[in-house]
Amino acid sequence: MAGQCIVVTSGKGGVGKTTITANVGYALASLGKKVLLIDGDIGLKNLDSVLGLERRVVYDLFDVISNRVELEDALVKDKRLPDNLFLLAASQSHFKEDVPEEKFSEVVEEAKKLFEYVFVDSPAGIEHGFRISSRFADRAVVVTVPEVPSIRDVDRVVGLLENYRVSVDGVVVNRLNQALVRQGNMLSPQDILDLLEIPLLGVVPEDTLIVQAVNQGDPLVYKYPSSAVARAYMNIAHKLLDPEYVPQQESRKSKGFWSLFGFLRGEG
Amino acid sequence: MSWFSDLFGKRTKNDAKQRLEVMLIHDRGIFDNADLEQMEKEILAVVKRYADIETGAAEICTDKLDNGRLLLSIRVPVRGQKSRR
Ligand SMILES: Nc1ncnc2c1ncn2[C@@H]1O[C@H](COP(=O)(O)OP(=O)(O)OP(=O)(O)O)[C@@H](O)[C@H]1O
Ligand SMILES: [Mg+2]
Numbered sequence: 001m002a003g004q005c006i007v008v009t010s011g012k013g014g015v016g017k018t019t020i021t022a023n024v025g026y027a028l029a030s031l032g033k034k035v036l037l038i039d040g041d042i043g044l045k046n047l048d049s050v051l052g053l054e055r056r057v058v059y060d061l062f063d064v065i066s067n068r069v070e071l072e073d074a075l076v077k078d079k080r081l082p083d084n085l086f087l088l089a090a091s092q093s094h095f096k097e098d099v100p101e102e103k104f105s106e107v108v109e110e111a112k113k114l115f116e117y118v119f120v121d122s123p124a125g126i127e128h129g130f131r132i133s134s135r136f137a138d139r140a141v142v143v144t145v146p147e148v149p150s151i152r153d154v155d156r157v158v159g160l161l162e163n164y165r166v167s168v169d170g171v172v173v174n175r176l177n178q179a180l181v182r183q184g185n186m187l188s189p190q191d192i193l194d195l196l197e198i199p200l201l202g203v204v205p206e207d208t209l210i211v212q213a214v215n216q217g218d219p220l221v222y223k224y225p226s227s228a229v230a231r232a233y234m235n236i237a238h239k240l241l242d243p244e245y246v247p248q249q250e251s252r253k254s255k256g257f258w259s260l261f262g263f264l265r266g267e268g
Numbered sequence: 269m270s271w272f273s274d275l276f277g278k279r280t281k282n283d284a285k286q287r288l289e290v291m292l293i294h295d296r297g298i299f300d301n302a303d304l305e306q307m308e309k310e311i312l313a314v315v316k317r318y319a320d321i322e323t324g325a326a327e328i329c330t331d332k333l334d335n336g337r338l339l340l341s342i343r344v345p346v347r348g349q350k351s352r353r
Binding site: 147148151152155156159181183184185186187188191194195 | 278279280281282284285287288289291292295296
């Protein structure tokens, strides 16, 4: 299998990379793709608990690069989608600097033989952890919240990704608060597109359901599949498969996420 | 309060957008030194077709305006009319 590696990155911390990796990865797996999620935030550990897989982690990335186990034996199978979704956890007892670039590259190359999509959840920042997560990726999803510092960081990260010859699929605008946008007190996705030089990959509304899903150890797309946020993640997954994908129009009565697209077209 | 601030409140997103526009220009280094030099050469070549100028004393620079925008200015001392022979 000649899979592709997609890094999810942002520059600024806490903007939603891990949540997006878990949910978009889950969404793609639910669409029948074979997906591996690699937690690139070495030293911390997030992706396992967002997926609710923390108790099933036996080996981690560090066990693989130090040749203690084969990659395949270190993977945690997600029982909700047992044939399609796997996790390679991060190690908590090491630092990012303990992972040499070429070792990480070997893991990515091997993973691409086994999976159609290999997602790497990048740590915040633009240092070593970001570099190893991004350098060997074929494609990138960049994440921002509609705030000045985050957008500025994304612009910087896009420049670095271009230097690495990683093709940027686009930006996900996370935690959009429609009421604030309507008031004129939050940048709209269109404003952000005017500023950045990359396409829009998706818009995820601010929603407390995300906290509830994380509390319960389930990806939101699994737990609340008919919510507006879940549809937002599903749309991103479709767009990764097909850049031309246009989310179908729903009846105008169903408010929420779909009216965001109205906003984008200036109907707001 | 809320309908009031909705109607009359400050639209802070315009501040955000303007500030970001300037920040990104600076961060991206659109006018880095090599660019500025090349641009100066090209502009002077055009001006030279219309006037007799002191090329050596020409100056090109960027400044930040009070409203945060970037000002690009070019100073070219002109000796006189271009000689028409
Ligand atoms: N659309 C959203 N609505 C509400 N809360 C959200 C949303 N997206 C993310 N969050 C919350 O924001 C917090 C940060 O999210 P997340 O951990 O995914 O960010 P991150 O970019 O991976 O952070 P880090 O840089 O530390 O790795 C979490 O508490 C998450 O539940
Ligand atoms: Mg994270």
